[in-house]
Amino acid sequence: EVQLAESGGGLVQPGGSLRLSCAVSGFTFSSYSMNWVRQAPGKGLEWVSYISSGSSRIYYADSVKGRFTISRDNAKNSLFLQMNSLRAEDTAVYYCTRDVRRLAFFDSWGQGTLVTVSS
């Protein structure tokens, strides 16, 4: 069974940093591209970042470019999102998702981890 489990969310002050992790199991992690997608409270879905299976291709939404860094460790079946210079508008549930093709659609999602940016 495919499983994705995010962790690392919490309350952080504006300007602070947080590192999200996503542990995966049930599939060959190194064969799949991955993404982060977020959802602000009561709002819709927003794609955040993409990383290819071998980390050679990385893309970001303009709203996080220069502040967030996506990475992965294929040996540890883990995906990461380093978030710096956090703003109130980054408050959201962050989901890690499995990508079926390069920047395509997401056939598996984690349960999400809530990031709250507030003083």
Add this chain to the structure above:
Amino acid sequence: DIQMTQSPSSLSASVGDRVTITCRASQSISNYLNWYQQKPGKAPKLLIYDASSLQSGVPSRFSGSRSGTDFTLTISSLQPEDFATYYCQQSYNSPLTFGGGTKVEIK
């Protein structure tokens, strides 16, 4: 960026009704359009990919179609478990973008 406009933003329907949700792209995206269902407090679930391909395990009452830059998600006979919010998403190019969502409520 490609804008995805969903309509309606909400609708009320009864069990057994045929429900149609529309998503319009701001430019041509070929068939690179996907649909998700999200229930409160849960992660989204993939229903339809590439405009009309049914994801494995999804009931056949769900279907998708395309006409130009207009895409439609149809639920042929609404079931109690289908009350949820539905999102479209384009995968034609980066940045990937979603529609604003359609909340399907019980009439």
